[in-house]
Amino acid sequence: MSDKIKERSKALYTQEKLNRKFSLLRTSLAIAIGVLLSIIIILVVSDDPAASIKFLVIGPILNYNNFCGLLTMWIPIVITGLAVCIMFSANQFNLFGEGAFFFGGVVATMVALSTNMITGIHAVICIIAAAIVCGLIGVIPAVMKYKLGASEMVGSMLLNYACMNLGLFIISYFFRDPSAGTVVSEKIPKTAKIPTLLPHSDVHMGIIVAVVLVILAYIFMYHTRWGYEIRLVGQNEKFAKYAGVNIGFVLIGSQIIGGALSGAAGAMEVLGSYSRFSWTTLTGHGWDGVTLGILANRNPKYIPLAALFLAYLRKGADLMSMKTGMQTDFISVIQAVILVFLLAEQFLSKYKQKKTDELSKYLEIAEKGGATIG
Amino acid sequence: MDEILKVEHVVKIYGNGVMANKDINFTANKGEIHAICGENGAGKSTLMKMLYGIEQPSEGSIYVKGRKVELTSSAKAIENSIGMVHQHFMLVPSLTVAENVVLGVEPKKGIKFDKKEAIRMTDEIAEKYNLPVPANEKVEDISVGMKQRVEIIKALLKGAEILILDEPTTVLTPQETEELFTELRHLRDEGHTILFISHKLYEVKKLCDKVSIMRNGKMLVTMDISEVSEADISRLMVGRDVVEEITKEKANPKGVVLEAKNISCMNYLGRKMLDQVSFKVRSGEILGMAGVEGNGQHEILEAIAGMQTVTSGTIQLEQKDITNQSIKNIRSYGVSHIPEDRMINGSAKNLSIMNNLLAGRQNSATFTNKILLKTGKIRETAQELIKEYKVKCSSENQEIGMLSGGNIQKVVVAREFDANPKLILVDQPSRGIDIGAATFIRERLIQLRDEGKAILLNSADLNEVLELSDSLMVFYGGQIVAYFEDTSVLTEEELGLYMLGLKKQSMEEIEERMNER
Numbered sequence: 028m029s030d031k032i033k034e035r036s037k038a039l040y041t042q043e044k045l046n047r048k049f050s051l052l053r054t055s056l057a058i059a060i061g062v063l064l065s066i067i068i069i070l071v072v073s074d075d076p077a078a079s080i081k082f083l084v085i086g087p088i089l090n091y092n093n094f095c096g097l098l099t100m101w102i103p104i105v106i107t108g109l110a111v112c113i114m115f116s117a118n119q120f121n122l123f124g125e126g127a128f129f130f131g132g133v134v135a136t137m138v139a140l141s142t143n144m145i146t147g148i149h150a151v152i153c154i155i156a157a158a159i160v161c162g163l164i165g166v167i168p169a170v171m172k173y174k175l176g177a178s179e180m181v182g183s184m185l186l187n188y189a190c191m192n193l194g195l196f197i198i199s200y201f202f203r204d205p206s207a208g209t210v211v212s213e214k215i216p217k218t219a220k221i222p223t224l225l226p227h228s229d230v231h232m233g234i235i236v237a238v239v240l241v242i243l244a245y246i247f248m249y250h251t252r253w254g255y256e257i258r259l260v261g262q263n264e265k266f267a268k269y270a271g272v273n274i275g276f277v278l279i280g281s282q283i284i285g286g287a288l289s290g291a292a293g294a295m296e297v298l299g300s301y302s303r304f305s306w307t308t309l310t311g312h313g314w315d316g317v318t319l320g321i322l323a324n325r326n327p328k329y330i331p332l333a334a335l336f337l338a339y340l341r342k343g344a345d346l347m348s349m350k351t352g353m354q355t356d357f358i359s360v361i362q363a364v365i366l367v368f369l370l371a372e373q374f375l376s377k378y379k380q381k382k383t384d385e386l387s388k389y390l391e392i393a394e395k396g397g398a399t400i401g
Numbered sequence: 402m403d404e405i406l407k408v409e410h411v412v413k414i415y416g417n418g419v420m421a422n423k424d425i426n427f428t429a430n431k432g433e434i435h436a437i438c439g440e441n442g443a444g445k446s447t448l449m450k451m452l453y454g455i456e457q458p459s460e461g462s463i464y465v466k467g468r469k470v471e472l473t474s475s476a477k478a479i480e481n482s483i484g485m486v487h488q489h490f491m492l493v494p495s496l497t498v499a500e501n502v503v504l505g506v507e508p509k510k511g512i513k514f515d516k517k518e519a520i521r522m523t524d525e526i527a528e529k530y531n532l533p534v535p536a537n538e539k540v541e542d543i544s545v546g547m548k549q550r551v552e553i554i555k556a557l558l559k560g561a562e563i564l565i566l567d568e569p570t571t572v573l574t575p576q577e578t579e580e581l582f583t584e585l586r587h588l589r590d591e592g593h594t595i596l597f598i599s600h601k602l603y604e605v606k607k608l609c610d611k612v613s614i615m616r617n618g619k620m621l622v623t624m625d626i627s628e629v630s631e632a633d634i635s636r637l638m639v640g641r642d643v644v645e646e647i648t649k650e651k652a653n654p655k656g657v658v659l660e661a662k663n664i665s666c667m668n669y670l671g672r673k674m675l676d677q678v679s680f681k682v683r684s685g686e687i688l689g690m691a692g693v694e695g696n697g698q699h700e701i702l703e704a705i706a707g708m709q710t711v712t713s714g715t716i717q718l719e720q721k722d723i724t725n726q727s728i729k730n731i732r733s734y735g736v737s738h739i740p741e742d743r744m745i746n747g748s749a750k751n752l753s754i755m756n757n758l759l760a761g762r763q764n765s766a767t768f769t770n771k772i773l774l775k776t777g778k779i780r781e782t783a784q785e786l787i788k789e790y791k792v793k794c795s796s797e798n799q800e801i802g803m804l805s806g807g808n809i810q811k812v813v814v815a816r817e818f819d820a821n822p823k824l825i826l827v828d829q830p831s832r833g834i835d836i837g838a839a840t841f842i843r844e845r846l847i848q849l850r851d852e853g854k855a856i857l858l859n860s861a862d863l864n865e866v867l868e869l870s871d872s873l874m875v876f877y878g879g880q881i882v883a884y885f886e887d888t889s890v891l892t893e894e895e896l897g898l899y900m901l902g903l904k905k906q907s908m909e910e911i912e913e914r915m916n917e918r
């Protein structure tokens with residue numbers, strides 16, 4: 028009797044389920060390998076491995092302060108991650124997130140310093156301005172790809188550096204605080220700051236915006252015709268064209284959204300966590316977005332979790348370095364290792380084919396058995 | 402006779418879990434033409450791909466001349482004297498015939514390519530096997546039949562003793578097919594072994610010495626061709642008696658739905674693909690198109706659908722000008738399109754059946770509100786269509802790429818038919834699908850005709866065009882060279898003469914016949 032039930036449940040075990048289970052296994056294994064590797068590095072390098080590992084693994088949730096630090100890190104990368112999800116869904120490997128994040132911060136600073144408005148409205152205007160400007164700049168690689176066939180990946184990478192230098196120029200020539208020793212802008216007025224949400228911490232209202240954006244992005248991608256068209260173009264451009272989708276509109280539109288989201292994230296970061304604009308180089312938030320987009324398999328739904336993982340790793344590493352003096356550079360190595368395992372198609376493919384073969388044979392026999400009975 | 406090829410207990414499971422070959426045992430002898438028959442999806446191509454080193458078996462072994470071989474690449478297959486002529490030719494159009502033939506084994510004079518030697522090598526093989534080819538002409542300028550011959554020479558030059566031909570006659574006219582058969586018989590008499598994949602049974606019966614039959618991934622039997630009739634083969638292939646005849650009343654056409662006037666267009670190389678083509682399609686009729694591939698039938702469908710720019714002329718749908726409008730607009734006016742290649746234009750293999758069924762209708766008020774898609778309605782429609790079109794799948798959420806060719810085609814067809822079109826453009830409706838699905842789709846087309854749709858049909862399967870069409874146009878060189886208002890009196894042979902450009906009706910005659918109705 029129980030055998031029969033077992034048989035049944037096994038027969039319901041389809042190839043799709045195998046695929047799903049397998050991609051989960053792949054992701055977890057990639058992450059596990061990354062984490063294991065970091066622990067090994069710590070054991071080899073650290074003077075006090077026990078303390079180091081402790082801070083890396085449970086540091087971020089050890090106390091309120093650390094936890095708030097974790098959340099602060101989580102906010103911007105969730106948004107850049109969403110940006111990447113949307114662009115990658117259209118099969119556009121646009122890496123402009125990095126430059127847009129930086130330039131969004133610049134635009135927000137410019138607007139904050141050159142206008143006067145009441146609290147609340149001021150910050151919102153700054154963020155919207157950053158989104159619009161970065162969205163429009165995002166058009167450049169998109170149009171170059173669509174009209175000239177130039178790789179959007181190369182175009183957007185170059186654009187990152189152009190945006191960084193232009194931004195630094197603007198800040199140092201027009202908004203620099205001459206009394207400060209280094210190149211930083213004047214203090215951002217109180218009216219333009221994003222209010223903090225949790226007391227005694229840097230966690231600002233942006234976290235609510237991030238959560239709302241996740242929900243909106245998911246609805247947009249999976250429950251509106253525009254999101255559907257983006258996915259259609261990403262899966263098979265020729266089919267999308269045949270189905271009447273305006274390809275140029277989708278390609279350019281998705282990259283405008285991507286640029287705008289990244290720009291808004293940069294603006295929120297500056298207005299929420301800094302008193303003045305003080306970046307001197309690209310911040311890495313855009314690259315993190317790419318990592319997250321891949322970890323989440325381009326689905327906005329999984330971005331918060333993926334971002335939590337990355338922020339946790341970062342925060343843990345920060346704490347570890349602070350408490351034990353262990354260098355944190357190796358975290359980027361870990362990140363790269365995880366990505367490589369996720370992107371390498373051959374990783375576990377032999378094992379998967381073996382499982383596929385087994386399942387296929389099992390189903391074959393089950394069918395035969397069923398046929399003789401029926 | 403000597404056994405040259407032996408396949409033992411071969412199993413092939415693809416990455417998506419499809420077991421395409423189940424414990425195959427099979428042998429072929431030296432100097433025979435051996436047919437492999439089976440419905441689409443039976444696993445013939447899979448077996449051939451393993452023999453040619455494109456796919457590797459999951460289990461089992463392959464022997465050539467009694468020696469066990471590991472065919473891990475097509476280079477390995479060639480080393481072991483196995484050659485293949487693909488359905489879609491692997492030739493470089495801008496190179497000459499001789500250059501194509503020696504590709505991969507180029508003769509050198511010093512470090513330079515030796516053109517003279519290449520031509521000599523080509524001519525030598527051509528003469529030896531009685532396969533004349535124009536060694537100096539560019540491949541893009543020669544006919545389809547000639548291209549195929551070039552492919553055969555290419556394989557022979559590399560020492561192929563076992564030659565695999567994957568549905569070689571689908572692209573040929575009846576006359577070219579005849580020629581090919583003569584050539585193949587000659588090769589057999591020279592001691593070559595030919596594996597001939599086809600589901601045109603009368604060809605198999607006429608040409609081959611032996612026949613092996615596959616069904617559902619299994620090799621059923623191998624028999625001498627003299628032992629079996631066409632009916633026997635088809636019964637073994639399908640596993641039941643096949644009633645292929647579809648019944649159809651005489652058409653009762655009404656008003657003109659589509660009118661094309663003097664349409665011309667070019668391909669991306671600037672070559673003229675359509676030259677002043679004019680015709681009308683009326684409601685309640687199926688207008689068929691015949692012609693060798695690349696003569697304009699496919700292009701006219703793409704032009705009407707908005708996928709190909711028209712350089713001159715006008716296309717009118719119920720008197721509304723739709724020339725060069727966006728695909729979206731053309732669709733919204735009531736044009737449906739079953740594309741030539743379901744995997745390239747007709748579906749996205751990683752999206753669910755439900756998402757594939759929505760394509761082209763994502764803007765219609767039935768499926769979307771101002772902002773949100775009506776997910777419930779979309780799912781409901783998908784479930785209904787799956788049931789109505791008998792699509793074999795686990796649910797509407799299954800990725801379409803996991804279905805068999807016939808079921809994918811049913812999804813495409815369901816989507817296009819369900820859009821309530823006035824005009825249906827049909828390009829190769831049953832290419833590469835099983836008989837059951839093909840019959841289903843054909844019957845549907847006739848039903849839609851009887852409901853008053855206008856249907857424009859292109860098919861390389863002459864049987865199919867003749868069977869379905871009420872009237873028929875023949876294309877040659879981008880022009881309409883013949884028009885028949887009644888297809889019931891036409892034979893394939895006569896059609897072949899027009900398709901090859903050997904016979905032609907005058908422009909006046911065509912126009913008169915078209916307007917007579």
Ligand SMILES: Nc1ncnc2c1ncn2[C@@H]1O[C@H](COP(=O)(O)OP(=O)(O)O)[C@@H](O)[C@H]1O
Pocket residue numbers: 415416417419420421439440441442443444445446447448804805806
């Ligand atoms: N590359 C592939 N990946 C997954 N499944 C495949 C692949 N090629 C063929 N199949 C599946 O294997 C089965 C047999 O196909 P095929 O060998 O092409 O049959 P045939 O040549 O007899 O039409 C079909 O169900 C088809 O969908």
